[in-house]
Amino acid sequence: MPFNVNHIHLKSSDPKKTADWFVEAFNVEIKTDNVRPVGDRFITTMTEGGLAINISSERTGETLGPADADPHYGLEHFGFDTDDMAADIxxxxxxxxxxxxxxxxxxxxxxxxxxAAPGDIRIELIHRA
Incomplete structure (x- = not known):
């Protein structure tokens, strides 16, 4: 069985605001929006290419560290292709x-x-001539 990427998971203090931004910025579609038994608001979105981007808040009793849109160790960014770099920027x-x-x-x-997207999420744009 091949190891396909199942999803990307973003944490946000305001998951709906973040999801709505991705809808407008990258044409993702909101598939589900609910509060899970662990207390977090959990929104599943889907890119036009079929990749799920999950966006959730803190779980009950969970305290998250600050976001960082600058280069750093760990999951640092994910990329979207663009046909027009200047226009998309x-x-x-x-x-x-x-x-x-x-x-x-x-x-x-x-x-x-x-x-840097709202919520200090680092996103790469890639243009291939």
Whole structure:
């Protein structure tokens, strides 16, 4: 059996706000939105490419550390392809994202950039010429 990525899980102090931002920014679709028995609001979204992005709040009695949209160890970012880097950076900034790095010529016709989405979530944009 191949090891396919099942989902990405984001923690947010306001899961609905974060999910709504991803709906507007990346055309994800909200599939479920409920409060689980462990006390967290849990929203499942799906990208057009079929990847689930789960967004939840703290569980009952759980205290989360601060988010970090800068480079760091551990799960640091995930990427979305773009057909128009400049237009998507401008569009995402209009939705509240902050350009952190780039665009950077990565060679071989690939350009990348990193933005901080609301909630200090680090996202890479990838453009292939």
């Amino acid at each position: 401008a569009r995402l900034e209009g939705l509240g994202a902050v350009l952190k790095e780039g665009p950077i010529d990565n060679g071989g016709g690939v350009t990348i950039a990193f933005v």
